[in-house]
Amino acid sequence: MTDLSEKLKNSGLKITPQRMEVMRYISGTLNGHFTAEDIHEELKKTEPTIPISTIYNITRALSEVGLLKAFEINGRMVFESNIETHANFYCTSCNEISDIAISSAIKESLIPHNFVVTDISLILKGVCNKCNVKEIAAEA
Ligand SMILES: [Zn+2]
Ligand SMILES: [Zn+2]
Numbered sequence: 001m002t003d004l005s006e007k008l009k010n011s012g013l014k015i016t017p018q019r020m021e022v023m024r025y026i027s028g029t030l031n032g033h034f035t036a037e038d039i040h041e042e043l044k045k046t047e048p049t050i051p052i053s054t055i056y057n058i059t060r061a062l063s064e065v066g067l068l069k070a071f072e073i074n075g076r077m078v079f080e081s082n083i084e085t086h087a088n089f090y091c092t093s094c095n096e097i098s099d100i101a102i103s104s105a106i107k108e109s110l111i112p113h114n115f116v117v118t119d120i121s122l123i124l125k126g127v128c129n130k131c132n133v134k135e136i137a138a139e140a
Helices: 003-011 017-028 036-044 052-064 104-110 129-139
Strands: 069-073 076-080 086-091 097-101 122-126
Touching: 003 017, 017 036, 017 052, 036 052, 036 076, 052 069, 052 076, 069 086
Parallel strands: 086 122
Antiparallel strands: 069 076, 086 097
């Protein structure tokens, strides 16, 4: 049994070929971030008639059991398989999303005394290092 089907099984969700496909696609790209439309495009290659509502249902189910993390950027839901606490950096220049590690010290400093935090979602927006280097080069 593969890792992914094991994860699905342990989550209590029924293993369906479509859920497996979505998991495989999202987990296949290290630190990848995907919208439902991205996933839809990919799954249509093998299943041309799959409706986008199926993707919405699958990503919702997978997020609910904690196999995927979901967050919103510019009104669009973005999904990722990196469920460790991290910040997501959104570059307004190239639209890329990159993962930024959060140290446990920062994590602790965010949590007020006697509060219980079950989820942390941090989104940073700005210009990524690649785009920033390009801009500096263009100005020189
Ligand atoms: Zn960028
Ligand atoms: Zn991320």
